Amino acid sequence: MLAEKYRPTTFDEVVGQNRIVAQMKWYLDQPNASGHAFLLTGPSGSGKTTLAYCAGQYWGIDDFDIVKVESAECDVSRLRELYEHLPYYGVGGKGRKLYMLDEIHTLTGRAADRLLSLLEALPRHVLFIGTTTEESWASPVLLSRFVRFDLSKPRSKDIAAHLESIAAREGLPLPEDGAWAEKLVKYHGLNLRDLVNQLPARLMNGE
Structure with missing residues (x-):
């Protein structure tokens, strides 16, 4: 994972x-x-x-x-x-x-x-x-x-930056929309663990 x-x-x-x-x-x-x-x-x-x-x-x-x-x-x-x-x-x-x-x-x-x-x-x-x-x-x-x-959930922008870093290091296909990470956080919540685990599937589905 x-x-x-x-x-x-x-x-x-x-x-x-x-x-x-x-x-x-x-x-x-x-x-x-x-x-x-x-x-x-x-x-x-x-x-x-x-x-x-x-x-x-x-x-x-x-x-x-x-x-x-x-x-x-x-x-x-x-x-x-x-x-x-x-x-x-x-x-x-x-x-x-x-x-x-x-x-x-x-x-x-x-x-x-x-x-x-x-x-x-x-x-x-x-x-x-x-x-x-x-x-x-x-x-x-x-x-x-x-x-x-x-503890509270991390801020959206901090989570988005973390997702972008992981996507780049994993070589995942990135959407043309430069705000893709912010949108993932907006639509799927602030649970960092779940967002990271689901990141490959979300990106491969074009989300």
């Missing part, structure tokens, strides 16, 4: 989230006595998972020190296992680790309670990031343990 092929790997490559990137960098640059816990909220396709990976890269975390957990499959026993592994350093140069929980709002009540204990014990080498499409998915007490970043 093109969206995976062209998924940004650094903050500098992220499309249309300059404000969020600047905020995340600021927090990651601060000397910390304990670990970081970030919550990324926003609609589907706004770049939450991508930003989580980029945060790990920015903080010097190697790929093999990233632990990604699907929240729908994350029960109390799995969270207990994660909790027990928190003290261990990563094997990369800085010893840091990233724990990611995608769709964190799908945690059950008991698992959410266990998550609270985990977040209260984050060692300084750990970056914990949850992503969600729901703003108020947990109790105020649990939400207060996160630094929250509210």
Whole structure:
């Protein structure tokens, strides 16, 4: 899928989230006595998972020190296992680790309670990031343990420029209309992931 092929790997490559990137960098640059816990909220396709990976890269975390957990499959026993592994350093140069929980709002009540204990014990080498499409998915007490970043869909012009860049790099047939990318965004919405994945089909159909 093109969206995976062209998924940004650094903050500098992220499309249309300059404000969020600047905020995340600021927090990651601060000397910390304990670990970081970030919550990324926003609609589907706004770049939450991508930003989580980029945060790990920015903080010097190697790929093999990233632990990604699907929240729908994350029960109390799995969270207990994660909790027990928190003290261990990563094997990369800085010893840091990233724990990611995608769709964190799908945690059950008991698992959410266990998550609270985990977040209260984050060692300084750990970056914990949850992503969600729901703003108020947990109790105020649990939400207060996160630094929250509210993402919005990227601007139309930023998405259009990204589509043009991908089309050129892929050698896709381009319409004579120079505004084709803007029109695709206008008619098919602001979900960047979907637009990128559907780009070859749209262009080959003459859209």
